[in-house]
Amino acid sequence: MRVAVVTVGDEILAGDTINTNAAWLCEQLTDHGVTVERITTVPDTVSDIARVVNEYHAECDAVIVTGGLGPTHDDVTMEGIAAAVGRSVEPHDAAKEWLSAEKGYASDDLADGTTALPARARMLPNEVGVAPGAVVESIYAFPGVPAEMQAMFESVAAEFSGEQTVTEIVAIDEYESELIDRIADLREQFAVTVGSYPGDCVRVKLTSTDPEAVAAARRWLTARVSLADTDDETA
Structure with missing residues (x-):
């Protein structure tokens, strides 16, 4: 299994945040017998995310994207992934239900964008935080907060496997x-x-x-x- 890792964030490119997510993910993937083909960091820009994800989606068995999930102005990862596969971004019923049932949020309490995922995506619950992740085809969107990203990866770790080295x-x-x-x-x-x-x-x-x-x-x-x-x- 060949995987590409894409980390999203202006703060990483500026040196304000150390990219520990990529190192942790690569270690986990290697332990699962997966070959990591690429590690790329892109800015909080829809076009950059879409271009890189589209390219790696065509080349690899899976793409993992971390960072840029949520309702704030620079959380545009879901839009970038949707653009990469030609889908729209829309409110996700399963995400709303999960946030209501598991996190206690009423619909009116949720900021615009919190439950917006690419159309027909599989929602990934965020057991540590609030913003849900998603799987779109073979593209996995995880939060950028390390504890949230790690917990979400572990929930789908069985989907990443290869010959042990x-x-x-x-x-x-x-x-x-x-x-x-x-x-x-x-x-x-x-x-x-x-x-x-x-x-x-x-x-x-x-x-x-x-x-x-x-x-x-x-x-x-x-x-x-x-x-x-x-x-x-x-x-």
Whole structure:
């Protein structure tokens, strides 16, 4: 399963808010065996949301959009998603009923836009907050508040699945440039994905759906490099 993550918010682009939602979602999706193809942040603009969601909807099995749900002037995510799939935005009866039954809101208490979802969307209850989410075709709209987003994702997590992967990390006390030939040989000999991440040491990440391939690749690599001293249990 291939998924794209789109985070919406001028505050993210301005650096006022750290984009923790994308990191959390990618970790969860990876744990579910899902491949995250894209992470993109867009402003609170209907046209930008629509363009990016439309593109990723055509390329991926699912698109997750976080942020911009609610009744305020900059909450335009539902409009952007609706535009991406050629639908209108309209009051959603299930959302009204849920807010009334579960949150105690009367219809007159709800600001315009709180229950407006793309036509024929599946409403996702917001157990932590107020603004509901939605599923439109294979596009999932979650709130931007981290606690709300996490709870809503967990309610549909079973809809995201793929082949489970195994990962090993080898910490190496050499310069990354010195490892180029050995990493090339590793990639040629073993059916694993290899990532190389420099820092205090070079961490080489080995990933595959085949545990035996990862174990064999790790043995091969550790026999040919100078290992770094590290307290990281994953290394």
